[in-house]
Every structure is written in structure tokens, then in C-alpha cells.
Amino acid sequence: MVPQVKLWMKRLGVKTSKTPTCLLLDQDAQLQAFGYEAQEKFFKMKTGATDYYYFTDFKMSLYKKKITKDLMIHDVNKRPMSALTVFSAALRFLKDDALNTINTINKSNRTRFTAADFSWVLTVPAIWDNAARQFMRDAAVETGIVSSSSEDKLLIALEPEAASVWCKQLPAKGFIRDGQERVQLQEGEQYVVLDCGGGTIDITVHEVLEGGALKELHKASGNNKGGRRVNKRFNQCLREFFCGGLWEDYEREFPKEAQTFVEDFIYHAAPQSRVYKTHIDRSLRQKLKRIEKSQEEGDSLFKPMEGVELEGDKLSVSEKKMESFFHESLVHITDSLCEILDSHSQIQYILLVGGFSQSRILCDHVRQQFSDRARVLCPKNPQEAILKGAVVFARDQAVIRSRKSAFTYGYVKMRRFDPRIHKPEKKLTNADGDWCDDLFGKLVEIGEDVGWNQSVEYILKPITENQTVMDFEFYRTERKSVTYVDEWGVEGPVACCTVAMPDTSKGMDRQSPLTEALLLGTRQPPLTEALVLGTRQPPLTEALVLGTRQSPLTEALVLGTRQPPLTEALVLGTRQPPLTEALVLGTRQPPLTEALVLGPRQPPLTKALVLGTRQPPLTEALVLGTRQPPLTEALVPKDLCSAN
Numbered sequence: 001m002v003p004q005v006k007l008w009m010k011r012l013g014v015k016t017s018k019t020p021t022c023l024l025l026d027q028d029a030q031l032q033a034f035g036y037e038a039q040e041k042f043f044k045m046k047t048g049a050t051d052y053y054y055f056t057d058f059k060m061s062l063y064k065k066k067i068t069k070d071l072m073i074h075d076v077n078k079r080p081m082s083a084l085t086v087f088s089a090a091l092r093f094l095k096d097d098a099l100n101t102i103n104t105i106n107k108s109n110r111t112r113f114t115a116a117d118f119s120w121v122l123t124v125p126a127i128w129d130n131a132a133r134q135f136m137r138d139a140a141v142e143t144g145i146v147s148s149s150s151e152d153k154l155l156i157a158l159e160p161e162a163a164s165v166w167c168k169q170l171p172a173k174g175f176i177r178d179g180q181e182r183v184q185l186q187e188g189e190q191y192v193v194l195d196c197g198g199g200t201i202d203i204t205v206h207e208v209l210e211g212g213a214l215k216e217l218h219k220a221s222g223n224n225k226g227g228r229r230v231n232k233r234f235n236q237c238l239r240e241f242f243c244g245g246l247w248e249d250y251e252r253e254f255p256k257e258a259q260t261f262v263e264d265f266i267y268h269a270a271p272q273s274r275v276y277k278t279h280i281d282r283s284l285r286q287k288l289k290r291i292e293k294s295q296e297e298g299d300s301l302f303k304p305m306e307g308v309e310l311e312g313d314k315l316s317v318s319e320k321k322m323e324s325f326f327h328e329s330l331v332h333i334t335d336s337l338c339e340i341l342d343s344h345s346q347i348q349y350i351l352l353v354g355g356f357s358q359s360r361i362l363c364d365h366v367r368q369q370f371s372d373r374a375r376v377l378c379p380k381n382p383q384e385a386i387l388k389g390a391v392v393f394a395r396d397q398a399v400i401r402s403r404k405s406a407f408t409y410g411y412v413k414m415r416r417f418d419p420r421i422h423k424p425e426k427k428l429t430n431a432d433g434d435w436c437d438d439l440f441g442k443l444v445e446i447g448e449d450v451g452w453n454q455s456v457e458y459i460l461k462p463i464t465e466n467q468t469v470m471d472f473e474f475y476r477t478e479r480k481s482v483t484y485v486d487e488w489g490v491e492g493p494v495a496c497c498t499v500a501m502p503d504t505s506k507g508m509d510r511q512s513p514l515t516e517a518l519l520l521g522t523r524q525p526p527l528t529e530a531l532v533l534g535t536r537q538p539p540l541t542e543a544l545v546l547g548t549r550q551s552p553l554t555e556a557l558v559l560g561t562r563q564p565p566l567t568e569a570l571v572l573g574t575r576q577p578p579l580t581e582a583l584v585l586g587t588r589q590p591p592l593t594e595a596l597v598l599g600p601r602q603p604p605l606t607k608a609l610v611l612g613t614r615q616p617p618l619t620e621a622l623v624l625g626t627r628q629p630p631l632t633e634a635l636v637p638k639d640l641c642s643a644n
Helices: 036-044 058-062 083-105 130-143 159-168 227-241 246-253 255-268 282-294 319-343 360-370 382-395 516-520 568-572 580-584 594-598
Strands: 009-011 014-016 022-025 031-034 053-056 072-074 080-082 120-124 154-158 190-196 201-208 214-223 275-279 308-311 314-318 347-353 375-377 400-404 408-416 427-430 433-444 449-451 457-460 469-477 490-500 512-515
Touching: 022 036, 022 083, 031 036, 031 083, 036 255, 058 083, 072 083, 080 083, 083 130, 120 130, 120 159, 120 382, 130 154, 154 159, 154 382, 159 190, 159 201, 159 214, 159 347, 159 382, 190 319, 201 319, 214 319, 227 246, 227 255, 227 308, 227 319, 246 255, 246 282, 255 275, 255 282, 275 319, 314 319, 319 347, 319 360, 347 360, 347 382, 360 375
Parallel strands: 120 154, 190 347, 214 400, 347 375
Antiparallel strands: 009 014, 022 031, 022 053, 072 080, 190 201, 201 214, 275 314, 308 314, 400 449, 408 433, 408 469, 427 433, 457 512, 469 490
């Protein structure tokens, strides 16, 4: 099947691959229309509009909000509805539309595809936190894109990363000509991706590695100062310019025409002698003429405003006034790029992607400010870069070889109490002595490189001889180093889990391997929200990171990939002395004799096991560190582990 991008409607003489985030629902929360069709239907409603819910730009309602499944958002008429209902309706439409499109193209084939036949990718802004990403997963399950048992077929991709993946593999002719020699991104080159959308501006920085993989050089960042903020400022200017609420009346009577006028002027108007000019819409001209005829002598349709004039049927806005609408967005872009370029002097390119990047003012500003430090490039169809890159990324997630941790992550731990260094109020005493509670055990530091599928092991021990479970709570902070989990700037617990340790025969000389890779799985950019990543993929399921699984640490612990002869009993610590059934392998042969399973073995496996005297099925691979996944260092005996 030839890859295709759906074109939604003709706009300014061309078809667009993007549709506005608009949704029209009836009183029963049933979808009536989406995108341009929703706009058309709602704008044509002269009466009865209050019988419907019309949501626009609702995607940003998840930004910097406390997200729960009960979250309510409001439509344009300020009426509340469940956010999950609204987002699910949008995703359900997109799912059904995608399947209808695919099946129509494939109509010569008698096979009719369903959602279960595909893997799905949802793209989200880099600035969204974990809760927002998890919310999108919940909405995807709600709509039937995937089921709770098939979440491995849903990938959450960060928008600037997806755009970077696409731009990295573009040929030289894939970029818009800028008067210089065409280029193609090569190994060793570094670049910034500036993803300018309607709601957000996201930034990521990558280096091309050998083989075409990417390394993140600077943690993804951004804010909510996208193109719609510019639209709002221009709208406010027009409300102030036209007298007597004229522009507000026009927006109510001709909402579609008013919105189109603002967007076209902001994105596509070209300056002439440092002035932006455009013809006002016919409906607005007619309205102005009617009002002018009914006015008394001396009344004015508009008030004098520096930088704005109405000359006949043309609205003129000075370059300085026009740039004032963009000021907030441009300041953020300038500050962010300065910080990045000051920290990474080898950056060669700045890539502009997203619909807002088509704005002439934005492009010119970036070139004027930074062309002496990096070449500014824009791919053809920049609004499609995220969409296409998401597909490429889904096919090979390892293309992002490493990322920067967005936070410092750690777990709460205890250590023997030392009055010289520990706070008195943190002292905890039990039958086995004095302990210091609430210590922050660092797993990864903010800004640290985190490799794809990288694993790090930490060996932990119980604090009492009869302890049968070990509870883990995980915390995060933007500080590089903290001592206690309740210090300022530390959030949590952001996740928790419990490991069963039912065999107490060795007292406190028992181990619980905490492997970072086990907890973080094939973690996704940029190691955000530790452990509870909205972008996680199986085998790291909700059961593992949300603490919802039941002891004794079921499939989540072994990532759902364990195979005989290393059964649950071996990795879950449920076996009982004297290590019956021959290390639960059921296949014991000499020289792994009764001496091994009945004798005074040393924890966790005796020297007989690691001195090369045993035979398959436990081979040298287990103890020499040459084993293959899914057996990680977590299964290697303590005296062979190099980690502390």
C-alpha cells in the first residue's frame, strides 16, 4: 500500500493535511461532526446552538492541570463535560475515519481491516506531563483503538522527536530552498528542532550518530505560546480598533469568516514597505456600510490606533504592530534558542516544523536572530513532519539511541543511622537496630544520558530478619542531588511497587535486585515522569509502575518474557528450602548434585554453581555476564555483580 496523507479540504486554493481540533457533540455526548465539518455546522447554527456542545482547541486543556478520569472541561458556551468523553469522541472519530480510508483504498481486497490489525501512534506535545500522556492512553482504550490487554500496540510519541526523526532521513530536496546549497543531515551533525504548533512550541536537540540513530543533547522543552496565542492578540486588537462592539458582533454573526480572516492575515499576509495589508471580508464590508449609513454625523466606525488603519476595504497593520502580536512567542523562542546554542556550540542547523512555522514573521525572526550561528531550514510541508515522523519512529523506536533525563529520579531507602550525618527526626529503631528513614536513593540524575534499553542494577536488602515484603516508592525532583524524599522540590511518590520475599531463612542476608531497566523498561523520551511514563510500552505495563499488581511480583517483574526452565519460582523468591526440584529447573543432572540443593550453599547460589562445574541448562552465560535478555544482572549472584 502506498503511504498517503489525508487531505481534509481546500483552503486558500490548496488542500490541507491538517484539520482544526474542533468537536460538535449533542446533548447525549454523541459526536455530530469533527474538524472543519464541526466548524461549518456550528457556525451555520442560527438557533439551537445551545443544544450542542462545541469544543475547540481542547487539546490544551490537559496542560498544567491535575489530571484525573473525572476531569471536566468546558465548551465555547462554558458548559462542562467529562474530558475523557470529549477526547474519546475525537479519537474514536479519527480511528473510524482511518479505518474507512484504509478499507476504501483496499476495496479490491476482500479483507476488511479492524483496529486490532494495526499498531497505533498518538503524538503529544513534549511539555505534556505523564498524567496527560496516561490520560491519552485511557482515552485510546475507551475508544477501542486498543484494549487493556493489547496496549503494546499503542505508542505515545513526542511531537518534536517525531519531527526530528522525519527530518533526519529527508533527502536534500526535502527541504525548502533558502538560496544556499541544499543539505542532507549527516553523521556527526547536530541540530535543533523548533516545533511551532497552534497550542505549543516544543524544542528538542539531536545529534546524528553512526548508522543514522539520534542522540538527544538537551532535554526537550517548550511552553503553550503557540500560534493561537498570536490569534488571540490580533483579535483583541480588532475589538479595540472597531467601535461599539462592532468586531464582537461580527464574530457572533460570521464566526467562520472572522476566524478565517484572522488566521489568513497572521499566517499569510506579506509586508509591503513595512506594512501588512489585506482586503476585509465582503460580509464585514457590508456590515460596515450599513452601520455607516445609520450613524450620526461625527460618529466613527473605529478609533485611532497607532499602527492600524482602515483605508476603504483594506486593513493596514504596521510591521511593528504586527510583531507585537508575536512578541510573547518570539521572546520564548529567542531565549530558548540562545540557551541551547550557548550550551552546544557545534549545532549547525535549526529546523522549523509545525503549522505555526509557516508564519513569515516567525521564520524571518529566527533567521534574523540566529542565521550567524546556525542555518535555518524548513522541510517541505512542515505541518506533516510530525505525522510522517511518528510512523517512522513507531517502526524503529531505537532510532532515538539515548535521551536526557528530565528529572532526577530515586526511591526511598533506609540506611544504618549515623548521628553525625542523619537528622534525629529520621531515626527509626527496630529489633535489628537504628535506621535512617526517608533517604533519597538516586537512580538517575536530571540531564543524564539514558540509553535505549539501558539497564542499571541496585542490590537492596531487608531491614529486619523476618521481613517478607519490600515496598518501593519512587520520587522525582529537578534538583541534581537531595538527601531526603521530603525535601523541597521533591515530588512523590510518583510510583510504587511491592516485592515479595517470603523465604526468611537467610534473615537479613537476602537480596532484592532493583534493576532500573526492569522498572523503566524500554523507556521513552526523555525519561519523563520516571517509572510511570505515558510513553511506556509493554512489557512495562501499568501493573509494574502503578503498584496495582499483586504479590509476588507477577509477569511485570520478568517483563512477560520469561521462558522455562527459569520459572516464576526462581525469580520471585517463592521457592522453599532446601531449594527443592533442583533450582526449579526440574532437569538437575550431575555435577549439580544434592550437595548443591541440600548442602550449606551460600546465598544466592553456591560456589559450585559459579565455578564452572555445573552443566546445562545453567551455563556460563548466567554467571559470566554474557547472557542474553531477558536475564539481566538482576539474576546474577551478588558476588558477581559490580553494582552496589
